[in-house]
Amino acid sequence: MKSAPVPDLCLAVNHLAALVGNTPLVEIRYRFNGQPRRLYAKYESMNMTDSVKDRMALHILRRAAERGELRPGAVIVEASSGNTGISFAAIGRALGHRVRIYMPDWMSQERNLVMHGLGADVVPVSKAQGGFLGAIQMTQEYAAENARAFLPRQFANPDNSEAHELTTGPEIQSQLLQLGRQADAFVAGVGTGGTVMGVGRALRSSGRTVRVHPLEPANSPTLRTGKKVGSHRIQGISDEFIPEILKLAELDAIVDVWDGDAILMAQSLGHRLGLAVGISAGANVIGAMKLVEELGPEATVVTVLCDSNRKYLSTALPQAEPPQDDYVTPQVKLQSFISVR
Numbered sequence: 001m002k003s004a005p006v007p008d009l010c011l012a013v014n015h016l017a018a019l020v021g022n023t024p025l026v027e028i029r030y031r032f033n034g035q036p037r038r039l040y041a042k043y044e045s046m047n048m049t050d051s052v053k054d055r056m057a058l059h060i061l062r063r064a065a066e067r068g069e070l071r072p073g074a075v076i077v078e079a080s081s082g083n084t085g086i087s088f089a090a091i092g093r094a095l096g097h098r099v100r101i102y103m104p105d106w107m108s109q110e111r112n113l114v115m116h117g118l119g120a121d122v123v124p125v126s127k128a129q130g131g132f133l134g135a136i137q138m139t140q141e142y143a144a145e146n147a148r149a150f151l152p153r154q155f156a157n158p159d160n161s162e163a164h165e166l167t168t169g170p171e172i173q174s175q176l177l178q179l180g181r182q183a184d185a186f187v188a189g190v191g192t193g194g195t196v197m198g199v200g201r202a203l204r205s206s207g208r209t210v211r212v213h214p215l216e217p218a219n220s221p222t223l224r225t226g227k228k229v230g231s232h233r234i235q236g237i238s239d240e241f242i243p244e245i246l247k248l249a250e251l252d253a254i255v256d257v258w259d260g261d262a263i264l265m266a267q268s269l270g271h272r273l274g275l276a277v278g279i280s281a282g283a284n285v286i287g288a289m290k291l292v293e294e295l296g297p298e299a300t301v302v303t304v305l306c307d308s309n310r311k312y313l314s315t316a317l318p319q320a321e322p323p324q325d326d327y328v329t330p331q332v333k334l335q336s337f338i339s340v341r
């Protein structure tokens, strides 16, 4: 039910804004089969809880507070494979709300512990209970029985992509200008699709032709098939269905990346450059490299380093990963990076 905005809540949201967004943009220099190349990436682990999802969580709560949909005493209830839950836990608790997260039980233990550490109630959901789709349904069942529940609905809420249209996209534009560049293409792995849709709209708003590519695991091509197929290890993307806010008709071709290749690239970003990133960031960098090869070495291709490696210490990320013939990482030598803010 809609009612008047709560001024104290709107003010508190504004005070949190200093902790979210305005992340650096890095220019990564590398050789691809011996040839010099560069790509651009937002360093999103410098957000409040170490991931890109803080932008979406803060913006959804801001809009809900402005519309009077988020009231004092509301319980924030969301389905999440980890980062979203952590973002809502931190920002929700900072605003004085209880937070309840339904999370697939095969996600890394670190995610679970971090959410507990932030005072959230975490409800594990098994594959037998319906997995990710089961988790979403449980949030709706909880809301049906609890009048105080507030559902951010990250997969369906346009405020999610708007967060990126208003912050991530414009930051990329002004940071590229500092480097004398303009974006030719953007690529991002799809969890909810908020990042790829919002940044894509912002970059195209100037009227410039910008290619905008969604990315998914080659071993689990949900976007191509419309359903859950196979399995993969890139936590945070490809959650079994096509999200409502993802409009494939507005986007360019889907980019596929093998999960093992993403792990190798994430390891390499840490080992060679000191950029400690998670697996989806490795996938995004490979996606950007594929586009640079397609568009030419002078093209400005941008992506997102979604989070740091810290929530993946118990996963395959720090383990030895065998390279395969069709992987990108073995063809790449990362050399250096510069950053702008």
Ligand SMILES: Cc1ncc(COP(=O)(O)O)c(C=O)c1O
Pocket (backbone or CB within 6 Å): 051, 053, 082, 083, 084, 189, 190, 191, 192, 193, 194, 195, 196, 235, 236, 237, 278, 280, 281, 306, 307
């Ligand atoms: C690690 C990681 N990478 C990528 C994404 C995808 O971002 P989006 O939901 O904006 O598509 C997520 C979303 O949860 C994530 O946690």
